[in-house]
Amino acid sequence: MKSTGGSDDAKRRAGEAAADAVDAGMVIGLGTGSTTAYAIEALGEAVDNGLDIVGVPTSFGARQRAIDCGIDLRGLDEVDGIDLAIDGADQLVRETGVCLKGGGAAHSREKLVASAAAELHLVVDDTKLTDTLDQPVPLEVLPDAHTVVADAVRSLEGEPTLRAAANKDGPVVTDNGNLVCDADFGRLDDPALLAKRLSAIPGVVEHGLFVDYTTAVSVGRSDDVSTTTY
DSSP states (O other): OOOOOSOHHHHHHHHHHHHTTOOTTOEEEEOOSHHHHHHHHHHHHHHHTTOOOEEEESSHHHHHHHHHTTOOBOOGGGSSOBSEEEEOOSEEOTTTOOEEOOTTSOHHHHHHHHHHBSOEEEEEEGGGBOSSOOSOEEEEEOGGGHHHHHHHHHHTTOEEEEOBOSSSSSBOBOTTSOEEEEEEOSSOSOHHHHHHHHHTSTTEEEESEEOSOOSEEEEEOSSOEEEEEO
16 A cells, blocks of 8 residues: 655655755654655755754665765664654645555654654645545554454454555565554544544554644645645
8 A cells, every 4th residue: 555646846846845944953854755755865965065964764765765865864762852754644634734654664663753753744745635534544563463453443343454565475564574454444534533542452553643743744746835834
């Protein structure tokens, strides 16, 4: 369930808008995904021009991209805090900033970094905007618990699907060594309530609903970009 869509120009505009909000001396959470990649590349160019920042990556992919861009990196346990996290979203309610993440199976680390950050700046192209979330909710689950979690999702009137890997036999395995279950609940009219219920399921490491984390959203289009703050 890797989210796709949106033009490269739109993604680049959104990513660069968030990078422009970064000041010298900041510790920056570096998110995962194609739109956030443009933010990381823009930060790399700024570092080349003398900007002094430290990055905290949310995945192996983000880490490798940041290394390629020359950004100094630290682990989350090596910094006192994060000034600003920049990340993408698979689906976003712009009015509230509530979003779904996890198309790249990095949502556990992304939420950990977001929770440690003073601000979370999301970057999306306009194809990710919606009035109501309605995509399946990614759940990172302990391997031994995937059947238990699936039963719990069904008890909440959801339909669970163990995510299959695209280029290998078997399921997707996260950077943490866990599995991903995509739970389809249809329209999410009360994402905050569902988030609480999913967090209470034994065996769920983390879910992809991000409620009350977002402080700013930059939405890129093919010819412009706009930023909303919360």
